[in-house]
Amino acid sequence: MIPFRSACFLCVALLLGAQEVVPLNLPAPPAGSATLQTALRARATVRALAGPAPSLAEASQLLWAAQGENRPGRRVAPSAHAKHPLELYLVTSGSPDLAAGLYHYLPSGHRLTRVADGTPRTLLGAVKGMQAWIQEAPSVFVMAGDPSRIGEGSAALNLTYYEGGAAAQGLLLQAAALGLGAGTAAGVDLEAVARTLGLPKGTQVLTLLPVGRVRP
């Protein structure tokens, strides 16, 4: 008899394997919007989040701010030795132009690949002890990374977490600039999140970034 958690993992893994991977071209990030000063002043953890989930254009800007390329082969966030250990995922409950599901961001070409069905509630809600505001959020960006791309041991892990923090701040500032509510949360079973989402071996979840409309 397969334990329930293993069965879930198996299902997601099968889904990942079975679905044809067709990257979605994201709209180019606009050249200008709110000033950095405005975004810095507005950044705050918002846990009261309402739908609808970010549109394709909003998701595009948020993903780009965290891990997009701002010159050939180099990203908005700094990277130790430019090894780029980070992988950014999006779990969304869906908006009119971006269907619900689990997506993987491809910085090269600024594309998004849909890898599985699901929503924050169905995917993240399956993790024991998940915080309510995270599973109830319209969307959750999942900052993950593979430290082995940098090296071995705690030094590589520290650098990966450092880089994840820098990238997360970019996303949080972009959310503030767009007038969206957002936060970062690492006080959950991040290993269970990686298992539930069926992330590749060696890819660790660093933090979760719930995003939505600010609930009045």
Ligand SMILES: Cc1cc2nc3c(=O)[nH]c(=O)nc-3n(C[C@H](O)[C@H](O)[C@H](O)COP(=O)(O)O)c2cc1C
């Ligand atoms: C590494 C890290 C982990 C965090 N984990 C959680 C968390 O698990 N749940 C939560 O509600 N907030 C979490 N937060 C958000 C903090 O509670 C929040 O940043 C702090 O209360 C300060 O509020 P502010 O972000 O509005 O300035 C985390 C923040 C950081 C930097």
